[in-house]
Amino acid sequence: MAMAQALIASSANPEHRSPGRPRSEHARKNILRSTLRLLRKDGFVELSIEAIAADANVGKATVYRWWPNKAALVADAFLSSAEADLRFPNTGSVRRDLSLQMKQLVRVLRGKRGRIVSALIGGGQSDASLIKAFRERFMMPRRHEAYEILRRGISRGELRASLDLDLTLDALYGPIYLRFLIRHDALTEQFACCLCSTVMDGVIVERQSTNHKSACKVTRTN
Amino acid sequence: MAMAQALIASSANPEHRSPGRPRSEHARKNILRSTLRLLRKDGFVELSIEAIAADANVGKATVYRWWPNKAALVADAFLSSAEADLRFPNTGSVRRDLSLQMKQLVRVLRGKRGRIVSALIGGGQSDASLIKAFRERFMMPRRHEAYEILRRGISRGELRASLDLDLTLDALYGPIYLRFLIRHDALTEQFACCLCSTVMDGVIVERQSTNHKSACKVTRTN
DNA sequence: CTAGATTCGAAACGGTTCGTATCGGATTCA
DNA sequence: TGAATCCGATACGAACCGTTTCGAATCTAG
CATH class of the missing domain: 1.10.357.10 (Tetracycline Repressor, domain 2)
Known part of the structure; x- marks a missing residue:
């Protein structure tokens, strides 16, 4: 990851450009999106770099240029993914x-x-x-x-x-x-x-709860 | 699994023998043992039938004769594995x-x-x-x-x-x-x-515990 | 004992995927 | 313009999958 980030810094950062063609942010985003899509559909075991590259319309070598292996790509895709806002109201209780x-x-x-x-x-x-x-x-x-x-x-x-x-x-x-x-x-x-x-x-009997009548009365025998 | 068990019944059960060479219980046990060994060492993702067959000194076709795929073999190996006795004394508490x-x-x-x-x-x-x-x-x-x-x-x-x-x-x-x-x-x-x-x-304050002084006083700030 | 049936391990097969290399074209910079 | 780097497409050797084939081994029935 640290290496992938260093590579990103060296090619996508306008102040530290390598002397050639810049890496395609478009390709990178496509790869990350395809990774999450196929991960969701097929799971980690069945997920393949071949399928990701085909789905993202990129060459395999492009995938390997950015990430060393499947796990690193999946981890990066997840870390880069949007997460819904997690703030909750303070209800006072x-x-x-x-x-x-x-x-x-x-x-x-x-x-x-x-x-x-x-x-x-x-x-x-x-x-x-x-x-x-x-x-x-x-x-x-x-x-x-x-x-x-x-x-x-x-x-x-x-x-x-x-x-x-x-x-x-x-x-x-x-x-x-x-x-x-x-x-x-x-x-x-x-x-x-x-x-x-x-x-x-708690679950022990000495509990003298008066105002939290539990709605969880169902006892199931397996 | 049901199919594998039916196959076992038809070839290893002395009363319902198929008309040819019996399946080797020795090979079966070797395969199950190798499966657990390699599963523990390499995990499920990296586990391969080729490696199991080689470790167990059997042919790949033998493995596939008993089990349709890796997952079925692993599940069977786990179900067949010994489990330590789970009984606990009744301490009264x-x-x-x-x-x-x-x-x-x-x-x-x-x-x-x-x-x-x-x-x-x-x-x-x-x-x-x-x-x-x-x-x-x-x-x-x-x-x-x-x-x-x-x-x-x-x-x-x-x-x-x-x-x-x-x-x-x-x-x-x-x-x-x-x-x-x-x-x-x-x-x-x-x-x-x-x-x-x-x-x-429980975790709420109304708890009036007198004889269960919690030994869990460590509050960690992450 | 022989014939037929089934299983064994070794080897081979075509297909898929991995990780890498090559290539012509594309995109940058000095 | 030349050099450097990246792109996608393609090819490569290796590993593995799941299946097939084969000679030998192991059984049963006649």
Whole structure:
């Protein structure tokens, strides 16, 4: 990546031009777009440079001029892709703020973007650069918003000051990703809502909750 | 899979022999073993039938006689693989029972078996038969043990009777799998322990816990 | 024992894809 | 104008896929 960026800097930056024909930004954008399209359609395993080059109407050598291999191209395509705005309103209730964000995550994962995320995490088990791209571009932006929500909750006295924020976020978001990747059970906004409540309130009986009557009463036997 | 099993039945079952040379159980076992070995070493993406056949000292045609493609072979190898005994002692405390099981899951995922699980889930984003094998062979056996723990907790009055058991298990185990697959943070037994406590006790302030002083006081700012 | 059926591993086959090289044309700059 | 670099198209050798062929091996039935 660092090398690809250095190459971009040396050829696309007007102040540091190499002495020949400049690289085509048009070709680059086509390649990135085709990569995401085919990644979504075929997944990482079946994705091929040949197909990307054909879809983007470029030569294979052009692809290899910019990126050393498939994983690097996919990671760059993902890092370059647009991400919807992640800001959420401050409703004044951490419970409601988190619930909103978690529900939005479910919606995203269930859509087109979700198929790319799945391919990225799947391929990321073989190539760490893909997982890194996922963290940087998808996970951490969401997580930073959620940190703000948690901190507001702590300063408003809603949440315990001693909370491990990372662990708390894992507890809130981990199950959503689990259902998304493993598909052992339905991934719905209702699930996100109930999950939020359950993690907020805990599961043990000494809990004396008076104003958060859980709507999650369904007990299923597998 | 059903086809492969039908083939096995017709050639290895002494009562229903096809009229010629029997298939070699020795070759089959070698193939399954090589598959797991190479899957652990190279991951699903890089795994090749050529390499498996060479490692197992069999012909490629032998591999294709038993299994239609790579994914089917990997799924079968995983389903056929030994799994350590999953029984846990009933300590009388659901908190301790769950904590023990969660810590054991962390240990397994951090070991050799974990690398296979990672490859399986990764490949499973492309081919659903791998995810299915993972659920059947790894996830559900653990989950069924955990259901027992939860039910004991409910009948002992430790846990709320209205709990959604599936959601609760997702909350307990989802974060472990998340850290395992995404690697955004450390996956330790201490994490499993604190996670268990946090999910048990909840995160909101009205929690009046007297005898479960959380050992999870570390608040990290990212 | 022989004949027929099935499986074995080795080898070969045509096709696809990888990563690289070559080429003529295109695009820059000095 | 010449040099340098990039473009897409094409070709190349290697690796692998999934399939086929072959002689040998292993079974059963007559």
